[in-house]
Amino acid sequence: MKKFLFADLDDTLFQTLEKCATRDALEPAAYYSNGSICSYTTAAQRAFFAFASEGMTVIPTTARSLDAFRRVELGFTSYVVLNFGGVILQPDGTIDRDWQGQMHALMTAALPGLQQLASRIDAWADKTGYGGRARLVEDAGTPFFIVIKDPDKVALNLERVEREAVLPWIADEGRDYCVHRNGNNLAILPRALDKAEAVRYVTERLRREHGDIVTFGMGDSRSDARFMADCDYAIIPRRTQLAKLTVEAL
Incomplete structure (x- = not known):
């Protein structure tokens, strides 16, 4: 086996x-x-x-x-x-197009929410003087998620971003999205991803x-x-x- x-x-x-x-x-x-x-x-x-x-x-x-x-x-x-x-690669290194087609449709539908949240995070950063910015991660022609990294590599700073800028948005408007924070990475993903x-x-x-x-x-x-x-x-x-x-x- x-x-x-x-x-x-x-x-x-x-x-x-x-x-x-x-x-x-x-x-x-x-x-x-x-x-x-x-x-x-x-x-x-x-x-x-x-x-x-x-x-x-x-x-x-x-x-x-x-x-x-x-x-x-x-x-x-x-x-x-x-x-x-x-994205799934097949053993020959090519992209699995069946899976890619499914994910592209789901992620395109989720993109407006990611864009809205990215603008919210950046506005919060401008208001508070925080140095980090939200970045939309795209690959193989498909948008997937938002990531924020603390410019000073202080993980506790990302906890504040999550608590003050991200979680209130998820509670009010973004229930189809979830948060992943580990070390100096704060990512917000569509639940379909x-x-x-x-x-x-x-x-x-x-x-x-x-x-x-x-x-x-x-x-x-x-x-x-x-x-x-x-x-x-x-x-x-x-x-x-x-x-x-x-x-x-x-």
């Missing part, structure tokens, strides 16, 4: 230098568009990836865009889930191709929990947001 691991990337299989618990035996894993190193793997992460790759097929399941994924140097050979589930839906789609494809399969889900964030819950087994790296909410809390 074939085994497949749906794995988040950032803060799961690698992380930025600032988030590395130790600086020993680090190796580059991902790069910025200018060619400088973005993220690193530890020796333990490389050992885990080698172990997983020997017994199962690893399927990246990430918020990264197509361009950002192409700057990851780990080596994958199967399906890929990008943009929180908005969900890694779990993309993982279900790919899982059904894999079952048609291989018959009975076993699935594993791995991620660091509470937003990963939804797709991990649909897998047969879940793997949570320690010292992550999801670990703090689950096994470490117990």
Whole structure:
């Protein structure tokens, strides 16, 4: 029976230098568009990836865009889930057009709400003197979500943005949208954009191709929990947001 691991990337299989618990035996894993190193793997992460790759097929399941994924140097050979589930790559690297057509229709319908919220966030920033701005993330010709990063990389500043500018809008007008905040990333997504839906789609494809399969889900964030819950087994790296909410809390 074939085994497949749906794995988040950032803060799961690698992380930025600032988030590395130790600086020993680090190796580059991902790069910025200018060619400088973005993220690193530890020796333990490389050992885990080698172990997983020997017994199962690893399927990246990430918020990264197509361009950002192409700057990851780990080596994958199967399906890929990008943009929180908005884009699926087939094993040959081409975009799954059936899935893309579905998502494009859903995201186009959600775009006016994202634009409205982005304007609200920027107006709040102007009023309060906050230095961050809302950015609409688009990929493969489709708008997907809004992201705000604190210019000073202070996570608590994003908590204020969420509390004062985002949550009141969601409560009043944006009930079809949800918030994902982890570290220096605050993202607002249409509820129709969900890694779990993309993982279900790919899982059904894999079952048609291989018959009975076993699935594993791995991620660091509470937003990963939804797709991990649909897998047969879940793997949570320690010292992550999801670990703090689950096994470490117990």
